[in-house]
Amino acid sequence: MSASVLELVRPDLRGFAGYSSARSAKVQGEVWLNANESPWANPADPTANCRRYPAPQPQPLREALAALYGCAPEQLLIGRGSDEAIDLLVRALCRPGRDAVVVTPPVFGMYAVSARLQDAPLREVPLRDGADGLQADIDAIIETAQASGARLVFLCSPSNPAGSGIVRADIERTARALAGQALVVVDEAYIEFSDQSSAVDLLSRHENLAVLRTLSKAHALAAARIGCVIAAPALIAVLRALQAPYPVPQPCADLALAALAPEALARTAERVQQVRGERDRLQAALAGVAGVRRVYPSQGNFVLVRFEDAEAAWQALLAAGVVVRDQRATPQLGDALRISIGTPEQNARVLAALGARREQAA
Incomplete structure (x- = not known):
């Protein structure tokens, strides 16, 4: 991670290693007795797939999602829907009581909830209601973020519940204006239903950009809770250190992988x-x-x-x-x-x- 992006992470978390689970160790063997798991499957689990703890980041699913979204596997962290990614980003970047979060109401409520739980000041830039619908005021977003010393800016595109999108030029303009100060997070939960293209390819030009994606909407897997954040590999490593030990249940990973097959x-x-x-x-x-x-x-x-x-x-x-x-x-x-x-x-x-x-x- 370059110095400018590292500076966006809370200083006390930049070297944080997180919890090292039994599945994190790079060891091989035939008899696995390192995680205090049951040696027998549950009677309700005929496949015996659930008696073992799952991989923290199942590599086949990570590779399939990376292929789907057009990024490298190391740029992607799988979590419990987009909600977990939002929470991880706020916790990783915002010092309580100091680093602000910018949102554009009316918009998805989890940005504000995560900010509140972290005691991160919330700065609102309401959508403008005009002839073309409820639209993000990019100039006001940039001005508010700069004035408040914001560490995170959430751009929901397409926006929920407004339904409006943000053009790529405005996403890039926001990232450029806030380089070295804030991470700009583009929430693309609904992008499959839109004519606009993903901002994932912009990450190569703007290291202070991150993208949220989910399988809950277009892929009809809301109950599986599979989402991801795509960002610079070193920022992904920081977020992984903050994540719970086993965030992806094996049955959900298997279902998601099947849903990403060509047919x-x-x-x-x-x-x-x-x-x-x-x-x-x-x-x-x-x-x-x-x-x-x-x-x-x-x-x-x-x-x-x-x-x-x-x-x-x-x-x-x-x-x-x-x-x-x-x-x-x-x-x-x-x-x-x-x-x-x-x-x-x-x-x-x-x-x-x-x-x-x-x-x-x-």
């Missing part, structure tokens, strides 16, 4: 295209529903909708057995609901519950 990836790509088509159809239909104030453009697998009477819309959907995300407690979104894109039948049910005309729901 599975091809099927996933088909489903992503279907979601994109359904998103366009749902947006167009919702725009014509009485009581809908605005349907925001979206690059994710959801749409954000403002209502004249959001409570009535919420209750109508619940009465039809449809549960959506109530955004009304979120600042700036007191009249909004976020609707995930479902199957064609589920989307038709949403439209019917909201009183869409029959020809719109077809």
Whole structure:
């Protein structure tokens, strides 16, 4: 890690080795008696795969994810969804009470939660609501980060719940402006549903850049909790030292690896295209529903909708057995609901519950 990136890590953690688990040791043998594991499998585990502790970073999965995302395996750390990566980054870079975190509300709440748990000052730069939707104010983000001495800047692209993306030129501009001061983290949880390309290839030019990816959305593995952070190899090593000993359960790793096989990836790509088509159809239909104030453009697998009477819309959907995300407690979104894109039948049910005309729901 070059000196400028190392300076972003908390001084007390730069040489931190972390916990050395039984699976961390580079030893080989036939009889493994070094981890106090049961010598017999559990009766409920016919494969006997679960009696042993798993590899901290299963190499086959790490290589498969690196191939999928276009990076080197040593640039990637697997964790429990993107949530764990967010927490690790805040803990690694932010000294309690000193180093700030910049976020762009309304946005994914885990950035603020992790900052609060670390006692890192939170600096908010609200999205601007304009004709092209809720958009990140890059100039204000840079100014706020510089003025507050922020150590971390989270750019959610596509943004949840806004659905808006951040162009690569603005990501690069932010990284350049904050070089040597802050790590710019691009959360790409929904990028598979977007037209924009990943920022992973920008890491070679900007060492103060990191990217978050997940298998929870497009790859339909939310329960497996497989996500990763992609960054400079030495920063990945620091984050690994902070991580719990066995972050990737073996059954989840096996499932994720199977999901990254060529046939599975091809099927996933088909489903992503279907979601994109359904998103366009749902947006167009919702725009014509009485009581809908605005349907925001979206690059994710959801749409954000403002209502004249959001409570009535919420209750109508619940009465039809449809549960959506109530955004009304979120600042700036007191009249909004976020609707995930479902199957064609589920989307038709949403439209019917909201009183869409029959020809719109077809």
